Amino acid sequence: MSLGDSSTPLGKVRGLGSARHGGEHWLTERMTSIALLLLGSWLLASLLLLPALDQRTLLEWLHAPSGAVPMALLVIIGFKHALDGVKVVVDDYVHGPGNNFVTNLVMLFLAVGGGALALFALARIAFGGVA
Amino acid sequence: MAASILHRASGVALSFAGLGILTWWLYAVASGPQAYERFTMAATHPLGLIVLVGVTWSFFQHLLTGIRHLVTDTGAALELGVNKTFAILTFVGSVLLTAALWFYLLGIVK
Numbered sequence: 001m002s003l004g005d006s007s008t009p010l011g012k013v014r015g016l017g018s019a020r021h022g023g024e025h026w027l028t029e030r031m032t033s034i035a036l037l038l039l040g041s042w043l044l045a046s047l048l049l050l051p052a053l054d055q056r057t058l059l060e061w062l063h064a065p066s067g068a069v070p071m072a073l074l075v076i077i078g079f080k081h082a083l084d085g086v087k088v089v090v091d092d093y094v095h096g097p098g099n100n101f102v103t104n105l106v107m108l109f110l111a112v113g114g115g116a117l118a119l120f121a122l123a124r125i126a127f128g129g130v131a
Numbered sequence: 132m133a134a135s136i137l138h139r140a141s142g143v144a145l146s147f148a149g150l151g152i153l154t155w156w157l158y159a160v161a162s163g164p165q166a167y168e169r170f171t172m173a174a175t176h177p178l179g180l181i182v183l184v185g186v187t188w189s190f191f192q193h194l195l196t197g198i199r200h201l202v203t204d205t206g207a208a209l210e211l212g213v214n215k216t217f218a219i220l221t222f223v224g225s226v227l228l229t230a231a232l233w234f235y236l237l238g239i240v241k
Binding site: 116121 | 139142145146150151153155158159160161162163164166190198230235
């Protein structure tokens with residue numbers, strides 16, 4: 001950086017790139033990674049601290065807001081981070097505009113579909129009765 | 132070099148196998164004891180265990196190389212010697228954490 005230029009290296013690239021959000025993609029990947037560092041540690045600690053791993057115990061754990069809310073965040077941020085990461089790999093290895101577009105589209109559908117399925121299951125646990 | 136490609140490989144493994152199993156697991160818990168029984172049968176089958184050990188190793192490897200990337204993003208630890216040491220530490224760390232977790236889970240170490 002030259003003297004008198006107050007923008008950071010990241011500040012310079014935001015809004016640039018062929019899709020005008022290469023910098024945002026980079027930054028989002030890092031922000032979701034820090035969130036997943038916390039949520040992944042939470043999941044691991046929770047599984048180790050639960051008295052058992054049978055269906056009943058897990059249902060009660062995820063029925064309570066203290067379990068359901070972090071798990072919903074883990075699902076949403078996890079699928080978002082996976083989609084962002086897989087896109088980098090796809091863009092590096094799948095060439096040709098057509099192939100690249102279709103592969104990224106399939107990945108988008110998989111991530112949104114998988115995330116919706118996981119959230120639906122979680123909603124059934126959180127809002128259903130614990131008999 | 133190796134740490135970088137492992138970060139990608141473990142990330143892809145977590146994206147498909149990791150999130151796939153997480154979704155299946157949540158769905159099984161939501162669907163009741165019988166569905167959960169089918170999940171645990173698959174999970175405790177030798178092949179299921181190999182997949183789960185692979186996913187947990189990917190989790191720790193991606194977590195540690197991810198932290199390494201966040202550090203190098205700041206411009207720190209880019210010197211060859213330091214960088215190599217951190218890369219090796221991520222392999223050692225991920226293998227030790229995976230081994231410790233599974234020794235504990237399988238009741239080998241209480």
